[in-house]
Amino acid sequence: MAAAQTSPIPEPRIPLSKERVLKTAVVLADQGGIETLTMRKLAQELGVEAMSLYHYVAKKDDILDGIVELVVREINETVSNLNLSPGLDDWKRAMRARILAARQVLLTHRWAPDVLETRTSGSLEVMEYVDGLLRIFKEGGFSYDAAHHAMHALGSRAFGFAQELFEPDGEDDSERDPTAGLEDMADRFPHIVEMLAQISHNDPDSTLGWCDDQTEFEFGLDLILDGLDRLRGAR
Amino acid sequence: MAAAQTSPIPEPRIPLSKERVLKTAVVLADQGGIETLTMRKLAQELGVEAMSLYHYVAKKDDILDGIVELVVREINETVSNLNLSPGLDDWKRAMRARILAARQVLLTHRWAPDVLETRTSGSLEVMEYVDGLLRIFKEGGFSYDAAHHAMHALGSRAFGFAQELFEPDGEDDSERDPTAGLEDMADRFPHIVEMLAQISHNDPDSTLGWCDDQTEFEFGLDLILDGLDRLRGAR
DNA sequence: ACCTGAACACCGTTCAAGT
């Protein structure tokens, strides 16, 4: 028993490393959201004191950079398996497939869009992803100048997400009538009330629970891609 | 002198009010960015202790809600002066003018887009703005169903801003060569390097310093509006 | 080289107390 104290069950003391820190951070953010990712909680999850983390990272911002990098790497690995060789005429299909694949990855890391938006610097993984998009544009017949405008037009949609104006309700839809309390507002917001009355936001599969749903995302994406395709032809 | 102590120079003790708190918060955010807006700093600016604020506001989040509301009200006042009566055929011009006017207001409150995105609830001012957009769509010949899709496609662009993938450099452009250090990356990111080489990001008026510049914003906006106009015709 | 404990300078917020 005393011996057990000095050479006990190995106590799987995996050494800390930047990679282990970052991967744990991703798991934590996936589980509890990015706001629950604190240096103290992260350290605790790793069985260590908060200050130990500063041996692998200079500041918390480095961790945010790092976890975004991990996610974008995951995106890059995913899209590299798509094996698309875009010809002149199906650049749109290739672009669409790439962006929707990126979106699927982001849907497993719901904090990622918000954090990605706060990272000003283009990391290596981000550059690699963008380079792949540019390749599709170029092989699709776009000039680099046109491709540049196109990237701006896509904005965050290039990564598979779009900022919505309203959140997707959050609470149980079952409990809430979308038109509740709007009768009294009918004179102030007649068009909103009328729109809600007509469509009632009732697509049965509109419960992705993220900031936009798949159908609307694809609608906006196709609108932009079609527009770009038309510009390409005009040149 | 002793009298001056008991009934001194009026000491313009403007009473606190929710409106004064919010307006001061906007000024503070305009000056130092949203991250410098703390309850303690805001109270200090008002010549009061931090805890006094909780008589006008239940939590800091209410302040964020409130200052967004003030900004969107400013937008609504601005666009209501546009005096557009969109006909069937220039709905696009009306929409464009409205959105670009909103953008001008947001450019004076650079923190606003980020905060706006975090507000999940559609406030009254936001609803009023959206209702105005829906009116333009409707009078332009869109069904409410089409207008609903259109709003999703616009996303944050409806308010005049778009999330960019990279920040606009930040530092002095004069000190930085956009192609610096990219020669060694030419094999890893050939398309990015080539694109930068060709366009060098050198539009002389691309220094708006916000998350996107005016030309690119309008390009993306027109792309979407043109696409929507085409859909409208197809219906 | 790697990890820690105590401390600092901040947060938002609660609570009981002052006028």
Next chain:
DNA sequence: ACCTGAACACCGTTCAAGT
């Protein structure tokens, strides 16, 4: 009714110290 002081429960981070 309005404002305050002290305190609490958190942050990220510095620093000197342990092994």
